[in-house]
Amino acid sequence: MLVNAKEMLLKARKERYAVGHFNINNLEWTKAVLLTAEENKSPVILGVSEGAGKYMGGYKTIVGMVNGMIEELNITVPVALHLDHGSYEGAKKCIDAGFSSVMFDGSHYDIDENIEKTKEIIAYAKAKNISVEAEVGSIGGEEDGVVGAGEIADPKECQQIAELGVNILAAGIGNIHGKYPDNWKGLDFTALAAIQGSTGGMPLVLHGGTGIPEEMIKEAISLGVAKINVNTECQWAFADATRKYIEDGKDKEGKGFDPRKLLSPGFEAIKATVKAKMELFGSVNKA
């Protein structure tokens, strides 16, 4: 059964580890993440962007697939199905479709409009016991066509949004989606500490988990980060493993063209990536 992300993240916050949010793209991705979570007795969050939602045939399709897998693969660890960077309409759709958690990303609105819209989503979600993540200060880089400039969030604005009753808060601290540029200045821990102070123990989210050095991940967790989003790194792992299979000519050997064989190295590569992240985030055996 799906659970909302609230309890699992409060527990992570308290015990100083982070739960991985892994974006899913298809059946192989979903199965790889769920099986790895179960094998490592780790809670997990499946992230779905609006673009990925469309690609996979709509939110209800995803809810059916994830619920089916949880039952038939005997997944017993806590699993949240979470909309990633949702629009106002998208968040409502996911709540109606059976997601257990949604992010409403109003960071591109001015703060007053962000507050108004976040409030409405909270009211809509609360009635169904669904957790809500909000965002202040846009995350840099591009994700599904949403381009953020990589702002540092204002701790006061974070406090205003936190006080609305959100369960999880994403705040920009110099993190960006995708590959970090060579001249990246790193995470702004002064800002993170200030945001932690102004939001009273709220679990914080670190987006753009790909390519952040291990020591920075650990420091971020020590300053209240309880959810870390990873997307690109799984995509790289999948693409590299799939390319190797093809370049080695494996698809031309016997029935190597069978998608169940062709996609298998990529599937295993996602599993290995997710396992390594769970170990780094400290969520192994926390289910």
Ligand code: 13P
């Ligand atoms: P990366 O693609 O950089 O891992 O970021 C993922 C993310 O933040 C999803 O919201």
